[in-house]
Amino acid sequence: MKAEWKHYTARDFSSLPYVHFKNETLTNNRAFIMIHGVTAEVDHHEEMAVTYQAGGDTFLPILRGYDNHPKGDLDYIGQYDDDLFDFIHFVRKQGFTEIILAGHSMGCANLLRLIHKNIHAADSYVFFAPYFHPRLPVYQDDANDQFKPGTHVGYKVYSKKAALLNVLQKTGINWWNNRTVAIIPDEFNREADVHLTFRLLISRFLEPLSNDKMPEKMITFVGADDEVIVPSNLQDWHEKMFKQKVMIIPEEDHNHLLHSKIVHQQLAEFLL
Numbered sequence: 593m594k595a596e597w598k599h600y601t602a603r604d605f606s607s608l609p610y611v612h613f614k615n616e617t618l619t620n621n622r623a624f625i626m627i628h629g630v631t632a633e634v635d636h637h638e639e640m641a642v643t644y645q646a647g648g649d650t651f652l653p654i655l656r657g658y659d660n661h662p663k664g665d666l667d668y669i670g671q672y673d674d675d676l677f678d679f680i681h682f683v684r685k686q687g688f689t690e691i692i693l694a695g696h697s698m699g700c701a702n703l704l705r706l707i708h709k710n711i712h713a714a715d716s717y718v719f720f721a722p723y724f725h726p727r728l729p730v731y732q733d734d735a736n737d738q739f740k741p742g743t744h745v746g747y748k749v750y751s752k753k754a755a756l757l758n759v760l761q762k763t764g765i766n767w768w769n770n771r772t773v774a775i776i777p778d779e780f781n782r783e784a785d786v787h788l789t790f791r792l793l794i795s796r797f798l799e800p801l802s803n804d805k806m807p808e809k810m811i812t813f814v815g816a817d818d819e820v821i822v823p824s825n826l827q828d829w830h831e832k833m834f835k836q837k838v839m840i841i842p843e844e845d846h847n848h849l850l851h852s853k854i855v856h857q858q859l860a861e862f863l864l
Contacts, residue, residue: 593642600682602675609659613641613650622648623688629697631776632658639851646860653679657792659780665789672795673705680713694718704798711805719812721846725797730825747776757790803833811862813855815844
């Protein structure tokens with residue numbers, strides 16, 4: 593597996609980065625596109641690409657605002673939808689005819705938005721440790737404080753501030769959409785943080801959550817030792833909402849789930 597950093601051009605002519613994990617023994621035209629969480633976790637995704645065994649190349653688009661200027665912001669609410677649809681089109685133009693869209697953590701919320709807009713955007717969908725929406729009753733109360741040292745995650749989310757801005761947004765008041773509502777480590781500059789704006793964060797979630805457009809070909813994984821999610825609660829909610837069970841993987845946490853051998857064995861079977 594060879595990792596190459598490249599760029600693609602979005603509809604606003606911005607040059608946005610992505611990592612192409614090239615399968616040197618490519619046997620089909622399958623592209624496995626990962627959407628990262630609140631942090632990009634490139635190291636974990638690289639391990640995932642090594643562990644992945646379902647065939648084809650793996651792609652990790654680095655979302656706007658993470659490794660480009662202006663850091664931590666978007667031009668408008670919903671710009672991630674446009675960027676990701678542009679990236680899917682870009683990958684298809686390279687000759688990949690089968691698209692697998694996958695999300696990790698908050699990246700799964702992005703997937704729900706894409707599915708809601710175009711259920712045929714991909715051939716299959718995969719959810720890893722999904723953080724579908726902060727208001728769902730499936731998450732640990734102190735999730736931000738429970739990450740193990742090996743996960744290298746530390747961030748602050750100003751929930752009350754985000755909730756207030758969300759109320760204002762729904763009433764048509766958007767003057768403060770560029771205000772910071774979360775602070776995360778800058779993975780591309782270890783000495784700095786990235787201040788995420790409200791319009792960036794709200795562009796990752798589908799509101800209201802809807803189950804009227806879910807694809808038949810989808811699968812969801814969560815680790816039994818997840819620091820963010822209560823697996824049994826997610827299982828109950830997911831089965832009621834999407835009429836499908838969650839695959840609970842023993843001894844895996846929020847990030848290490850990405851490169852679990854058990855997960856990738858089951859994923860390869862699912863994608864046959």
